[in-house]
Amino acid sequence: MKKTKKIVASLLALTMAFGLTACGASGGDGGSAAGGSDSGAAATTDSGSTETTQSDSGAASGDIVKLVVWGNGSADTADCEAVAEAVSKITREKIGVEIELVRGQDAEQIQLALTSGEPIDLLCYNNISGQFNTVVNNNWAYPLDDLLEQYGQGAKEFINPYDLDACRYNGVLYALPNQKDTSRAAGFAMRKDICDELGIEVPEFGTYEEMHDILVKVHEAHPEMYPLVPTWAQGGMQTTLPEDPLGDSLGVLEDARESSTTVVNEAETKGFQDFCKMMWQWNQEGLIMPDATTTTENALLSSNGFAMFENWKPGKELEVYKGNGKEVYFMKIHGPIKHTAIPNGNSWCIPYCSKHPEEAMKLWNLMYTDPEISNLFINGIEGKHWVYTDDSHTMIKSPDGVDPNASGYSSMDWAWPNQQITPVWEGAEDPDLWTKLNEFNNSGVPSPAMGFTWDSSAVMNEVTACNNVVAQYKTALLWGSIDPDENIPKYIEELKAAGIDDIIAEKQKQLDAFLASK
Template sequence: MKRSSLKIISLLLVCMVVLSACGGPSNRSNSSNGGNEGADKSAKLEELTVVLPVAGTISKDLQMVEDAINTIAMEKIHAKVKFLHISFGDWEQQTNLMYAGNEKMDLIWISGSNYTNLVAKGQLQAMDDLFADHGQGITAAIDQSYLGATKIGGKTYAVPTVRDFASSTGVNMNKALVDKYRIDVNGIKSLDDLEQVLRTVKEGEGPEMYPLVPGANGRTFLDDLNNFDALSDSIGVLPNYDNGLKVVNYYESQEYADFLNKIRGWFMDGLIPKDVATSQTSRVDLIKANKAFAYSAKLNPVSKVTETALVGQEMEPAEIYPAVATTSSVTGSMWAIPVNSTIPDKAMDFLNLMYSDKDVVNLYDWGIEGTHYVKVDGMDNVIAYPEGVDKADLGYSMPMGWMFGNQFLSYVQQGNDPEVWTKMKAFNDGAGRSKALGFLFDATPVKTEYAAVTNVITQYKIPLETGSVDPAKILPEFISKLKSAGIDKIIAEKQKQLDEWAQANGVN
């Protein structure tokens, strides 16, 4: 072969190598948030559908915010997202149809109430293998004991949002009346202590004042003022969050009878409204109208601020039982990757941003700086409305930071405690933990009995636990019907599952 021909072939080979290198994967750079690697810019731009509930109407500037989030997502993970909001009222029906129709869903918000059911139906993908390469920001943001509380069969199918993982038990009281009657808030450490305060307010304010109301319509006083792990549904509970992992039927316990008798006494003495079991008037309206002094509640470090903002006048929380984390408190708000998603690794990449990227979190929580909020001078994490703008004409309002990833990265509105998230983290770290933290009950083996018992509870729970009926007459009837419906079989199944869970997780 001639030398000139060899030169030409050599040049062609060099060009091919150079072109191959130019056309191959680009260098990947580490993200500044959470350890995500930069995306392959030559690859297809993936589109993610993120499904989540919303209360009220969709903000008119949502697309503007979505576009701003996508600017970050395209740069950091080479993907775009589309937020699909569904109203809370339509949530269950619409998402069930989407699962059944295999509609595109890459990330979805879920609550603990339907978590085990979704896993049992095979509608969620296990995430464990994705954490190492795509979820470092998530695992850095969540204490492993809380992240582990979502495991089913040793696998993680959902990630809890970073917020209050625990709650204490007590009441929120009208601060003006607390001051008026010189109530020692720190001295309220039992139901007996609370009773004395309620009687003081009743005596001073007269017959039009009912000192105590439930935390919400349809809730009972026991829903808030309890000292047990409900193990998801209160059909078999763990007293004092331990009890040697012995599940009991709380409805036939002496503690339950004592509670009902006390609440009944409050009802008969006018400390509770006579229509408490059926009233549709909210606690907020009752407080504002000076017809109620306090309501039962689960508490955390932001309770005073959030309840004051909600009611429109200063509220004062009083803790009766200290903070404890249970599976229900951890799994109340979570994110999962539906089986419908064909790009779970990319879905995990965006989920990772929701837990590690402050800009993404605050875009969703508050909107665009300068348009929907401004930073308060000298305070990097405190924001206020822009000049001349108030909440009524704000183009973007999505006050659901507890739902969107890592709330601890969220800015704080002016007037609230700038250190609130530091305090919330300390609250989580210092909270007690139920011995059954991480246990999730699967009612499938007793679904017939479960449905029957649930119907009985629906009939009796609210009247009994609001003091509206005489427990001496009604409680024995309630217990008898629970027995006939099969509650003992459910509790035996729950005990069996709890024992198996404890053995598998080394809990004793």
């Protein structure tokens, strides 16, 4: 497996180096069309709208068009096929398309598919590092302004214009925000069974010191457990630092809740350095999973993990339960904030390699507006993956005898266009969950840079060099795996040698221009 991954990585590096244009040009501005002459390609006008130069659409001729949809989360192939056929029964009649559904592709697989021109018509880009910025900087996404106007009017009714603007790059629309949390609070999720057993009272808001005391208590009572584990494999962490990453975290606003618009090197900030020193201390005390940065496991609370860093929103407790099979308490470190990467994160695009962008937008529109289609994509097949709790059809649960973590089709409602037209899962304890989620979203403190999208094309070499340095140091520092007193100075020195100051200067220039234009 390791050998295979190395081969995949090598192929990816080669394709990126030679800038294959089957599904996007290398570098350049986010509004230019991909090279090549595949049918269905589009020319981008000066205003960012698109003109279809040749259509491969079968809808006009009465033929059924097949759309390939790549979603996030794990699912068995047979279950994906069953869901795709159930959706296709509806869409063949409504919009003249049928569906092939793929889920569970990792970042390497997605990027290799995009650079090699594999036909994909709708893609959730959640697993790609850098997400929206990576997609548009590589010209992998199809401009949406005209398509949305022609085929997405229903979707527009659901989308907050403020969040829609976060999906623009140089004024051009390349994604649509999922109807998920567009504000974000952050803190810790910890297992309810262990807290109840040890009499641990979990406050709604707390401090790192309080979390430290909880971890120590668990470690003493259960030395066989890992007190703190990654949120996902290989050191995944939903950081509690209240930064605005300004796209790629190579130059950030240190605190998105404050009015300062000065772009700084994250590694040089007090918040980052204090956090790394705290995690080093916790690691020395045995409070952190030893192989946190290298584990290939997800859902670590389901085995012998106690707590993890996690974002919070209304209904998050149930979401964690569905992913880990454990009920949790949350302790928040900070309240809800908004920055551009939240609404445009975990969202979808129409890749340039799509030969059917019009039909893709029609399907996307149905994913926002048709409750049956949305429910199928999100929750799967009634009777197999879920059942209604009663005749009101407002809440659902797993069928008797079916483990929600082993049903063959994981439910990741936030990773699909519109969870808010689907039933609420039993355990959310609130049929008004979607109303409360919208109230939470509206309560977020916006970053002063909200709506800003970073264009790294002028400093691409520096970005690549700095990302290599980040890969060497950042995750290890965040998890306390290496001594911060020794390694943060090295990290800063190597970032500077790689060109971080040039990146920050360019990002500051763009941010200043954006703010002046508002």
